[in-house]
Amino acid sequence: MEILRLSRDVYGREVLEGASWDLIPVFFGLGLAVIVVHLIWRRLAVPRGQAE
Amino acid sequence: MVDKVLRHAGPDRLIHWLIAASVLVLLATGFLPVLGVDFDWVAIHWWTGFVLAAAVLAHLLRVAIAGKRGPILPGSRDVSDALAVARKTFRNAAPAPPRPGKYSVSQKLIHLAFSIVVLAAIATGGMMMVNVDTPWWDRNPYWISDGAWGIVYVVHGFSALFLITLVMAHVYFALRPEKALYLRAMIGGHITRSEYMQQHDPGRWRLKP
Numbered sequence A: 001m002e003i004l005r006l007s008r009d010v011y012g013r014e015v016l017e018g019a020s021w022d023l024i025p026v027f028f029g030l031g032l033a034v035i036v037v038h039l040i041w042r043r044l045a046v047p048r049g050q051a052e
Numbered sequence B: 001m002v003d004k005v006l007r008h009a010g011p012d013r014l015i016h017w018l019i020a021a022s023v024l025v026l027l028a029t030g031f032l033p034v035l036g037v038d039f040d041w042v043a044i045h046w047w048t049g050f051v052l053a054a055a056v057l058a059h060l061l062r063v064a065i066a067g068k069r070g071p072i073l074p075g076s077r078d079v080s081d082a083l084a085v086a087r088k089t090f091r092n093a094a095p096a097p098p099r100p101g102k103y104s105v106s107q108k109l110i111h112l113a114f115s116i117v118v119l120a121a122i123a124t125g126g127m128m129m130v131n132v133d134t135p136w137w138d139r140n141p142y143w144i145s146d147g148a149w150g151i152v153y154v155v156h157g158f159s160a161l162f163l164i165t166l167v168m169a170h171v172y173f174a175l176r177p178e179k180a181l182y183l184r185a186m187i188g189g190h191i192t193r194s195e196y197m198q199q200h201d202p203g204r205w206r207l208k209p
Helices: A021-048 B010-031 B042-066 B077-090 B105-131 B146-175 B177-188 B193-199
Strands: A004-008 A014-019 B004-006 B190-192
Touching: A014 B146, A021 B146, B004 B193, B010 B042, B010 B105, B010 B146, B010 B177, B042 B105, B077 B105, B105 B146, B146 B177, B177 B190, B190 B193
Parallel strands: none
Antiparallel strands: A004 A014, B004 B190
């Protein structure tokens, strides 16, 4: 998986284009992971009366 | 005694929802074309960027005019609060963490994260406007070097990517039943006095008489 988008200019030099769009699912997955981990933690913690 | 406690004044709520709407439009117009949804997104994106920048500027001006650092910025006491929350999270027998002032540690941290990411997106987006034809100027791709443009685009891209995660987390926590009072306050402005007494330390969030 690429982290950066790179291309070459007219002289053949490598040019930085931006962040790689391959990372979109990674950051989406990270958000999903936060939600799932919190849901699991609430499920385990709340019956024990644990405050957030 | 009034049963309602003002948490967010009208202008602050307006600014919040303006920022929220503009961030969603910016994410949609930024990422949908990448995902293959083809439409004329550039003008919508930069016009919405102006709205976001104006809303953030209005927020900063309100904070500056208020003349105080703001209760949402993390301080030294938040470190001990965070440790107490962590202890309670991982060890049920630990004492309950102290009640926060107006904002909890997690609210302060997500605000800080949004601040960094949104300000980075606005700053780099503003620079990228030099590279766009507008009614007021023609694009100038030679304003800075190709390498510098690359860094600007990388920072803008990563800001947008982090915003995906932050928006998801923010919306999820805003919709949690135990956080309903804060969503209600961001819509109507108020929480009840009993919520104020139960959820907050009146010594740390002093109400104006």
